[in-house]
Amino acid sequence: MSVLAVAGVTKRFGPNAVLKNVSLALGAGEVRAICGENGAGKSTLVKIMTGLYAPDEGAVSVDGKALTIESPQHAQQLGIALVAQELSLPPALSVLDNIWLGNREVPLFHRRAALRRRARATLDKLGLADLALDTPVSALSIGRRQLVEIARMLTREARVFILDEPTATLSDVEIERIFAALRTLKAEGKSVIYITHRLGEVFDICDTVSVLRNGELIGTRPTSEIDRGTLMQMMLGRSMSEMYPRWEDKSDGAMLRVKRLRVPPLVHDFDLVAARGTVTCLAGQIGSGAITVLRALAGLIAGATGEVSVQGTPMRLRSVTKAQAVNVQFISEDRAGEGLFLRLNAGQNLIATKLREHCRFGILLRGKLRSVAAGLAAAVGVDRTRLRSPADELSGGNQQKLAFGRWIGSDRPGVLLMNEPTRGVDVGARAEIYRLIRQFCDQGYCIVMASSDIEEVLGMADVVVSMYRGRQVARYRRGEVDMQRLLADITHPVAAA
Amino acid sequence: MSELAAPRRRVRRLFGARQLGLIIRIVAGAAIAVFALSTPGFLTPLSVNALLTAISFVGCVAVGMTFITLTGNIMSLALGATVSASALIFLASLSLGVAPAFLIAALFGTVITAAQGFLVGYFRANPILVSIAALSLLLGAAAFATGGHRIYPGGAGIEFFKGRMGAVPVNAMFFFATVIVGQFVISWTRMGRLMTMVGSNARAAIAAGIDITATVTVAYAMAGACAAIGGVLLAARYGSGDMELGAGYDYSAIAAVLVGGTGISGGSGSAWRTLIGVIVIAVIEVVLLLRGFSEQLQYLITGLIVLSVIMLHTLGERRQG
Numbered sequence: 001m002s003v004l005a006v007a008g009v010t011k012r013f014g015p016n017a018v019l020k021n022v023s024l025a026l027g028a029g030e031v032r033a034i035c036g037e038n039g040a041g042k043s044t045l046v047k048i049m050t051g052l053y054a055p056d057e058g059a060v061s062v063d064g065k066a067l068t069i070e071s072p073q074h075a076q077q078l079g080i081a082l083v084a085q086e087l088s089l090p091p092a093l094s095v096l097d098n099i100w101l102g103n104r105e106v107p108l109f110h111r112r113a114a115l116r117r118r119a120r121a122t123l124d125k126l127g128l129a130d131l132a133l134d135t136p137v138s139a140l141s142i143g144r145r146q147l148v149e150i151a152r153m154l155t156r157e158a159r160v161f162i163l164d165e166p167t168a169t170l171s172d173v174e175i176e177r178i179f180a181a182l183r184t185l186k187a188e189g190k191s192v193i194y195i196t197h198r199l200g201e202v203f204d205i206c207d208t209v210s211v212l213r214n215g216e217l218i219g220t221r222p223t224s225e226i227d228r229g230t231l232m233q234m235m236l237g238r239s240m241s242e243m244y245p246r247w248e249d250k251s252d253g254a255m256l257r258v259k260r261l262r263v264p265p266l267v268h269d270f271d272l273v274a275a276r277g278t279v280t281c282l283a284g285q286i287g288s289g290a291i292t293v294l295r296a297l298a299g300l301i302a303g304a305t306g307e308v309s310v311q312g313t314p315m316r317l318r319s320v321t322k323a324q325a326v327n328v329q330f331i332s333e334d335r336a337g338e339g340l341f342l343r344l345n346a347g348q349n350l351i352a353t354k355l356r357e358h359c360r361f362g363i364l365l366r367g368k369l370r371s372v373a374a375g376l377a378a379a380v381g382v383d384r385t386r387l388r389s390p391a392d393e394l395s396g397g398n399q400q401k402l403a404f405g406r407w408i409g410s411d412r413p414g415v416l417l418m419n420e421p422t423r424g425v426d427v428g429a430r431a432e433i434y435r436l437i438r439q440f441c442d443q444g445y446c447i448v449m450a451s452s453d454i455e456e457v458l459g460m461a462d463v464v465v466s467m468y469r470g471r472q473v474a475r476y477r478r479g480e481v482d483m484q485r486l487l488a489d490i491t492h493p494v495a496a497a
Numbered sequence: 498m499s500e501l502a503a504p505r506r507r508v509r510r511l512f513g514a515r516q517l518g519l520i521i522r523i524v525a526g527a528a529i530a531v532f533a534l535s536t537p538g539f540l541t542p543l544s545v546n547a548l549l550t551a552i553s554f555v556g557c558v559a560v561g562m563t564f565i566t567l568t569g570n571i572m573s574l575a576l577g578a579t580v581s582a583s584a585l586i587f588l589a590s591l592s593l594g595v596a597p598a599f600l601i602a603a604l605f606g607t608v609i610t611a612a613q614g615f616l617v618g619y620f621r622a623n624p625i626l627v628s629i630a631a632l633s634l635l636l637g638a639a640a641f642a643t644g645g646h647r648i649y650p651g652g653a654g655i656e657f658f659k660g661r662m663g664a665v666p667v668n669a670m671f672f673f674a675t676v677i678v679g680q681f682v683i684s685w686t687r688m689g690r691l692m693t694m695v696g697s698n699a700r701a702a703i704a705a706g707i708d709i710t711a712t713v714t715v716a717y718a719m720a721g722a723c724a725a726i727g728g729v730l731l732a733a734r735y736g737s738g739d740m741e742l743g744a745g746y747d748y749s750a751i752a753a754v755l756v757g758g759t760g761i762s763g764g765s766g767s768a769w770r771t772l773i774g775v776i777v778i779a780v781i782e783v784v785l786l787l788r789g790f791s792e793q794l795q796y797l798i799t800g801l802i803v804l805s806v807i808m809l810h811t812l813g814e815r816r817q818g
Contacts, residue, residue, distance in 0.1 A: 320704065340698070363686055406705070
């Protein structure tokens with residue numbers, strides 16, 4: 001009998017059905033992946049399972065009993081727990097307090113000893129034996145916070161754990177911790193629904209996978225019976241002949257030279273030479289300094305020092321304006337926080353850095369700007385009709401394209417710095433972004449990107465620089481490094497130079 | 498977290514956030530119009546004139562406040578004192594002639610407020626705290642300079658501001674000009690667009706290479722200039738003044754900005770909306786006055802209106818994740 005099942009569920013918003021006749025059943029001890037592009041209906045399905053939305057048609061059943069999940073609280077009472085992408089742990093409270101926060105079992109006066117003992121046991125079970133109960137959550141990494149959140153759900157006797165892209169912002173080591181915790185849950189007979197963009201994880205950790213596309217359930221398969229290609233084909237509705245675009249050597253002279261870059265306290269004496277028409281990937285986990293290097297080169301870090309030159313022209317660090325003056329542009333990993341003006345429309349975002357060229361005596365040439373925006377939208381593949389939509393109504397992929405579009409269209413191609421260019425972007429849009437990156441290369445841009453996604457690094461890079469704790473571990477040309485080697489480099493480098 | 502959002506979500510399930518906001522706005526606008534037109538004496542030249550004059554003073558300050566709100570700096574509590582101080586400077590320098598006095602007062606307001614903008618932009622100082630400090634400084638400096646006495650005009654010429662051009666009071670002409678220039682700056686100039694971007698997302702603005710200090714300073718300078726124009730109009734209206742002259746205008750201005758529909762969190766706003774906000778509040782006040790409500794009750798009702806507008810905004814601005 002299934003622990004949690006939905007049958008024939010349809011959900012409409014206005015005239016659009018975002019879920020159409022979806023049925024799936026989750027068994028005890030099953031780890032089920034739910035895959036689909038952005039907008040496929042994954043989060044709507046989760047919201048129905050957790051009582052945030054009521055389905056328009058169809059039924060939800062728990063332990064074989066059809067019922068209505070009234071509210072998120074009701075879902076919790078039924079043992080359905082959501083570990084959200086944005087965590088709900090108050091950072092100032094201790095791990096112990098967070099685990100028991102809001103729990104119905106906690107009496108007005110804490111029986112501290114008993115609560116501590118149970119919290120301890122739960123944490124140990126999840127591989128957090130080294131974590132002291134009184135540590136404030138703010139001191140923990142994102143990955144550990146997720147484990148604490150899982151611990152909280154466990155103490156509430158949850159039986160179904162829904163994880164919404166838990167690994168989107170985690171490093172590989174942390175991901176392995178989460179996986180270990182999930183295996184523990186499975187061994188105890190708990191069920192897991194695992195939503196992810198990363199196809200590798202589906203095969204690593206999940207027993208079965210359900211694929212949604214445009215609100216319809218394409219199918220549910222045991223992961224042992226399908227391969228990556230089949231899964232991708234199910235998600236996209238077409239076979240993706242190649243995720244990563246064909247590659248030709250277009251390198252043509254060093255464009256960016258970095259010598260002895262220091263960003264206290266993380267990055268020490270980092271050197272880099274990147275050529276025009278190439279993609280250089282800084283591969284590293286969170287804390288490796290890869291992201292920090294690019295932020296420093298973009299002029300965004302106050303304490304950075306070092307010698308940087310672009311096409312022989314020295315560039316001053318610590319100033320965005322100075323970096324832009326030598327045509328060094330930056331695309332942030334934090335689209336909402338640092339990349340886009342979410343309240344402005346898509347067109348205004350595209351032209352955000354081009355105002356100076358298109359105004360006379362401080363007055364904007366609005367007609368000209370509109371046509372520039374339309375041109376840029378076409379260049380990066382954003383639908384022209386979306387130009388007037390606020391940026392926050394666009395999907396992650398389209399938002400990333402806006403961030404790209406902002407920096408192109410200049411007559412002289414420069415250096416493009418990108419941090420995690422495909423974070424939170426679904427598979428389909430991801431391939432498009434890779435194609436764009438390659439296209440910029442062909443136009444003569446020098447691209448330096450930092451990524452913690454090894455597959456992406458191997459697929460895109462002409463030159464790979466692996467990083468660990470603020471230092472370069474090794475440098476490879478395309479084809480000189482494989483996944484195992486790179487993973488070893490960025491997790492525990494033994495052959496560090 | 499999400500549990501708390503349930504009632505809002507239920508309201509929004511019926512309409513969309515935007516349609517809901519629009520519907521409420523239309524209904525409220527219609528209600529106010531009916532209420533006003535059915536009030537005896539509302540459409541008389543006398544009351545329309547009084548209305549136009551009244552909105553001119555607070556209106557100039559409100560357009561100025563729009564710039565501060567637009568750049569994400571919420572509001573300034575010093576604009577009222579800036580109104581008073583510019584009024585006093587205008588009156589005192591009238592001996593030089595009306596136009597020079599006007600320019601001196603405007604320059605004073607611009608510089609004094611731009612300085613606050615620089616502090617906010619360069620040091621990322623809390624805008625409210627900076628404005629409280631500026632308020633204190635202005636009051637102190639004025640008390641020192643005037644010795645606590647009222648200031649009377651140092652020369653002739655203020656009659657010009659009390660007159661009318663055709664059917665429209667000169668006061669209102671100045672106000673409308675302020676609105677038009679303000680709107681032009683916000684939506685047609687590069688600086689206006691930069692202000693919007695800084696207000697929408699300051700970190701993204703930094704990453705895009707926008708000079709935040711310059712942008713915020715210019716926004717505050719605009720605010721100061723607008724407040725000073727309001728000060729000159731007020732000085733001319735009352736013929737003399739002290740630091741009490743503009744007291745409370747900062748609150749009325751922010752009320753108008755919010756009622757007009759400019760988001761308090763920055764990144765959106767227009768002088769048109771502020772104009773509408775000013776008119777709505779003034780019409781309600783005039784109607785209440787004509788219908789014989791006491792002044793205390795007028796304050797109370799205005800307060801309630803502002804509060805409900807803010808509630809309406811939170812409904813519209815928070816989208817579900």
